[in-house]
Amino acid sequence: MFRQTNHHRGYVALSSHPTGNGESHHATPHGGTLSVHPDGTSYTYAYGPKGLAGLRHNSYALGCAIFASIGGLTFGYDQGVIANILVMKEFVARFPVTSWEKGLMTAMLELGSLVGALTAGVLADRYSRRQSILVACVVFCIGSALQCAAQSIPQLIVGRAIGGLGVGALSMLSPLYMAEISPPEVRGSLMALEQFSIVLGAVLGFWTGYFTRDLPGSISWRSPLAIQIIPGLLLGFGSFFLPPSPRLLVSHGRDDEALQSLAKLRLRAPEEANTDPLLQMELLEMRVEAQLVEKTFGYSTKDGTFVAEARAWKQLFSKKYINRTFIGIVMMFFQQWSGINALLYYGPTLMHEIGLQGDTVTLLVSGGIGIVQFLAVFPTIIYIDSLGRKPLLRWGSAIMCLSHLTISLLVRQYESDWPAHVTAAWTAVVCVYIFTAAYGMSYGPIGWILPSEVFPQSVRSKGVSLATASNWSNNFLIGLVTPVMMETSPSFTFVIFALACFAGYFWSTYVVPETANVSLEEIDAVFGSSAGQEDALLKQEIEEEIGLRRLIADLAEGPFTTTTTRDDLEH
Numbered sequence: 044m045f046r047q048t049n050h051h052r053g054y055v056a057l058s059s060h061p062t063g064n065g066e067s068h069h070a071t072p073h074g075g076t077l078s079v080h081p082d083g084t085s086y087t088y089a090y091g092p093k094g095l096a097g098l099r100h101n102s103y104a105l106g107c108a109i110f111a112s113i114g115g116l117t118f119g120y121d122q123g124v125i126a127n128i129l130v131m132k133e134f135v136a137r138f139p140v141t142s143w144e145k146g147l148m149t150a151m152l153e154l155g156s157l158v159g160a161l162t163a164g165v166l167a168d169r170y171s172r173r174q175s176i177l178v179a180c181v182v183f184c185i186g187s188a189l190q191c192a193a194q195s196i197p198q199l200i201v202g203r204a205i206g207g208l209g210v211g212a213l214s215m216l217s218p219l220y221m222a223e224i225s226p227p228e229v230r231g232s233l234m235a236l237e238q239f240s241i242v243l244g245a246v247l248g249f250w251t252g253y254f255t256r257d258l259p260g261s262i263s264w265r266s267p268l269a270i271q272i273i274p275g276l277l278l279g280f281g282s283f284f285l286p287p288s289p290r291l292l293v294s295h296g297r298d299d300e301a302l303q304s305l306a307k308l309r310l311r312a313p314e315e316a317n318t319d320p321l322l323q324m325e326l327l328e329m330r331v332e333a334q335l336v337e338k339t340f341g342y343s344t345k346d347g348t349f350v351a352e353a354r355a356w357k358q359l360f361s362k363k364y365i366n367r368t369f370i371g372i373v374m375m376f377f378q379q380w381s382g383i384n385a386l387l388y389y390g391p392t393l394m395h396e397i398g399l400q401g402d403t404v405t406l407l408v409s410g411g412i413g414i415v416q417f418l419a420v421f422p423t424i425i426y427i428d429s430l431g432r433k434p435l436l437r438w439g440s441a442i443m444c445l446s447h448l449t450i451s452l453l454v455r456q457y458e459s460d461w462p463a464h465v466t467a468a469w470t471a472v473v474c475v476y477i478f479t480a481a482y483g484m485s486y487g488p489i490g491w492i493l494p495s496e497v498f499p500q501s502v503r504s505k506g507v508s509l510a511t512a513s514n515w516s517n518n519f520l521i522g523l524v525t526p527v528m529m530e531t532s533p534s535f536t537f538v539i540f541a542l543a544c545f546a547g548y549f550w551s552t553y554v555v556p557e558t559a560n561v562s563l564e565e566i567d568a569v570f571g572s573s574a575g576q577e578d579a580l581l582k583q584e585i586e587e588e589i590g591l592r593r594l595i596a597d598l599a600e601g602p603f604t605t606t607t608t609r610d611d612l613e614h
């Protein structure tokens with residue numbers, strides 16, 4: 044059915060039909076749908092299908108997300124390469140570092156990253172996501188150049204701290220930008236690209252270091268450090284071509300530019316920008332959100348004054364948003380305490396202890412962990428929006444917990460005599476890989492997805508900063524305590540990680556909200572109870588005023604009702 048409505052500059056609803064669950068689906072031009080709940084109070088929309096077909100449908104947003112995710116590549120690459128560099132002959136001979144200095148070198152990047160992640164949000168809100176990405180790339184390249192040209196240990200350490208600032212900033216900017224440009228139906232898939240890039244970087248870094256380690260002289264370690272400048276430059280130049288985040292533009296009051304950018308991202312011709320109903324709906328949602336912020340908090344993200352900054356940080360810990368702030372922080376806590384980095388950093392030692400001899404074998408095994416992580420992210424990219432975040436997290440925690448427990452039991456039983464229990468040793472290795480696969484499909488990618496989804500625009504950059512800072516600080520802590528724990532009791536170390544996964548299971552079951560397929564602006568509804576009736580009403584009034592509700596009603600060819608009234612509130 045083709046219907047021309049009068050209300051909204053000629054929007055066209057193509058057809059509508061109720062489905063089994065009572066929701067009615069309404070087709071819109073270019074393969075989009077609007078689904079309205081039977082009670083007529085809530086809705087979702089999609090520009091196209093989910094999964095691979097959805098990625099094809101959103102090829103431009105996909106390209107932008109791939110580009111932005113290069114930020115994650117810089118992080119993974121360092122992780123992969125440093126393990127190799129620290130044991131390279133020429134490096135060790137030139138810089139006879141103590142183990143304390145070794146630790147400092149690894150930790151310096153993480154500390155720099157922590158600072159970078161916490162501060163980049165300010166730039167990102169005040170100026171733009173893209174300009175901040177550019178600045179972060181410049182800082183990263185300076186840090187990399189310093190490391191590559193290092194003549195002394197202090198120079199290396201300073202280079203790593205500066206490089207870390209860039210890496211940390213990128214680790215929050217990329218997911219933030221990706222969340223803000225993605226259409227709801229493939230947001231999970233697009234954002235899982237962050238994890239894809241991190242682990243791709245780790246694999247590339249690891250194998251580059253592995254193959255350059257026997258090159259003559261300092262080229263062995265300088266060349267892998269020089270290579271990392273390439274992604275930095277690529278993303279830096281690319282940032283000029285990435286479309287601006289429409290969400291940030293609206294919060295800066297630049298609605299026309301936002302609409303243009305959105306049209307480009309959704310592959311609509313400029314002249315369709317004013318007639319495509321989904322595009323209008325998405326833009327109106329953003330405007331509702333911007334008005335809501337101004338009306339409730341009395342500031343806008345563009346203010347950038349110290350007072351506005353401080354207010355936004357305070358908001359994160361207010362009653363209204365505290366549970367979301369915790370979702371971000373705790374997500375990263377569980378991601379790190381699942382034990383992935385302990386296995387990556389200490390994998391070789393572990394393999395050695397369980398009886399696998401020789402540097403090459405142990406290095407290959409830990410390189411293998413990277414490859415398994417890399418392969419595991421593919422199914423998640425394809426299915427995360429159909430399956431949802433929660434089931435992946437739950438299944439992931441259960442499998443990770445069981446793998447850790449099995450390893451712990453085997454280690455406890457046979458650690459004194461692995462050579463006589465080869466099957467047990469190999470079973471432990473298999474469990475390490477099963478753990479990695481489960482992690483790589485769940486906590487790995489979702490750690491980078493969920494925090495950018497749960498916050499409203501007004502505090503998003505700060506919320507993502509905090510969650511990313513939680514990633515870096517827990518990562519740092521794990522690096523610090525794992526050797527001590529391993530020395531005290533390897534089997535107990537695995538029990539600790541198993542306990543964290545066990546707790547993660549309950550957390551993902553009872554605390555995490557499902558954010559799949561919900562638009563960023565509608566995430567508020569998922570947190571329903573915390574938003575407060577007064578706010579919900581105000582939001583509804585703005586939606587009414589701005590025309591969002593009328594547009595939905597037009598498309599759905601039925602009323603889109605007002606749920607609460609001031610009268611209800613008073614009674």
Ligand SMILES: O[C@H]1[C@H](O)[C@@H](O)[C@H](O)[C@@H](O)[C@H]1O
Nearest residue numbers: 238241383384487488514518
């Ligand atoms: O998601 C990533 C990834 O899984 C890395 O391998 C790990 O080292 C990081 O700490 C984590 O944040």
